[in-house]
Amino acid sequence: MCTSIVYSAGDGYFGRNLDLEVSFGQEVVITPRDYAFNFRKLPTMEHHYAIIGVALVKDNYPLYFDGVNEEGVGMAGLNFDGPAHFFSVEDGKDNVSPFEFIPYVLGQCKSVEEAKQLMTNLNLVNINFSDQLKLSPLHWLIADRSGKSIVVESTVTGLHVYDNPVGVLTNNPEFPQQLTNLANYQSVSPAEPANTLTPGIALNNYSRGIGSHLLPGGMDSESRFVKETFTKMHAPAGKSERENVTNYFHTLNAVDQQKGLDEVAPNTFEYTIYSDGVNLATGTLYYTTYENNQINAVAMRNANLNSSDLVSYPMLNNQAINYQN
Numbered sequence: 475m476c477t478s479i480v481y482s483a484g485d486g487y488f489g490r491n492l493d494l495e496v497s498f499g500q501e502v503v504i505t506p507r508d509y510a511f512n513f514r515k516l517p518t519m520e521h522h523y524a525i526i527g528v529a530l531v532k533d534n535y536p537l538y539f540d541g542v543n544e545e546g547v548g549m550a551g552l553n554f555d556g557p558a559h560f561f562s563v564e565d566g567k568d569n570v571s572p573f574e575f576i577p578y579v580l581g582q583c584k585s586v587e588e589a590k591q592l593m594t595n596l597n598l599v600n601i602n603f604s605d606q607l608k609l610s611p612l613h614w615l616i617a618d619r620s621g622k623s624i625v626v627e628s629t630v631t632g633l634h635v636y637d638n639p640v641g642v643l644t645n646n647p648e649f650p651q652q653l654t655n656l657a658n659y660q661s662v663s664p665a666e667p668a669n670t671l672t673p674g675i676a677l678n679n680y681s682r683g684i685g686s687h688l689l690p691g692g693m694d695s696e697s698r699f700v701k702e703t704f705t706k707m708h709a710p711a712g713k714s715e716r717e718n719v720t721n722y723f724h725t726l727n728a729v730d731q732q733k734g735l736d737e738v739a740p741n742t743f744e745y746t747i748y749s750d751g752v753n754l755a756t757g758t759l760y761y762t763t764y765e766n767n768q769i770n771a772v773a774m775r776n777a778n779l780n781s782s783d784l785v786s787y788p789m790l791n792n793q794a795i796n797y798q799n
């Protein structure tokens with residue numbers, strides 16, 4: 475399971491938790507403007523916006539899990555196992571495979587609005603990257619600098635593009651159901667609740683934080699959707715990049731998965747392998763890994779973006795502890 479957010483605090487920040495039981499060998503990858511993106515069914519994109527994100531590079535192709543382009547559009551693929559359905563190639567449509575979808579959108583869109591326009595003739599098709607890397611059942615969160623975001627889901631009923639008023643995406647069920655479910659938790663609050671349970675009988679507010687007593691806390695995607703929405707909606711905007719990045723990670727960490735809590739097969743546990751967040755105005759990518767809580771950063775602007783060669787940075791995985799004596 476995974477969680478992705480766009481957090482607006484002066485600058486916007488976009489990223490995700492990647493939760494899984496195995497690591498794919500992903501790295502931080504910058505795709506410069508002149509790297510030729512070959513598409514299976516569409517013409518090659520020779521020039522495009524530069525992209526920074528987390529990807530697995532296979533045969534010199536960046537298989538992005540999530541990324542942000544130099545115009546400040548972010549996009550993340552999250553598991554959508556069950557509802558996800560991809561179609562056969564259809565003449566006259568823009569046939570794009572799920573593994574090509576992030577380069578397709580981030581390569582050419584400056585905003586969520588442009589991404590919506592681009593998708594009016596889109597057909598997400600069932601083409602594998604390779605026999606080893608087959609189709610993944612994904613859905614996507616796309617956001618831009620304004621904080622606006624949409625969700626893209628391809629199911630048996632077709633391609634759906636939903637406005638996302640809360641800027642959060644997790645996994646199943648389908649996005650409209652996730653939004654509907656929020657209604658069940660609308661009384662959750664940072665403030666002390668008004669007692670409507672026992673009119674005329676005073677209750678003892680025995681603890682601080684009672685307003686959030688009904689907040690779900692499970693590892694499941696419905697619980698994470700509610701918890702992350704609440705956390706993010708109340709997250710403060712800081713005065714500096716350092717403060718905002720700190721708040722961003724605290725916000726995302728509200729739904730991270732600790733080892734041992736989510737058993738997906740006997741004695742095999744899903745956990746948060748990495749968390750990342752990109753400043754949409756500057757293109758700097760910050761990340762932590764399960765093993766290393768230290769925030770590491772890679773700046774897109776420090777790479778030569780007028781090039782055709784991918785630049786990869788391994789994710790630093792050793793816990794950095796400051797021993798004080």
Ligand SMILES: C[C@H](CCC(=O)NCCS(=O)(=O)O)[C@H]1CC[C@H]2[C@@H]3CC[C@@H]4C[C@H](O)CC[C@]4(C)[C@H]3C[C@H](O)[C@]12C
Nearest residue numbers: 475476493494530537538539551553573607608609610
């Ligand atoms: C598994 C991850 C989602 C995390 C998650 O939700 N895990 C729940 C597991 S469980 O459902 O709970 O058991 C997703 C998110 C992005 C995906 C990559 C996208 C590019 C590429 C697409 C190709 O087509 C196949 C290979 C490819 C490298 C993909 C592998 C994998 O699919 C990635 C890592």
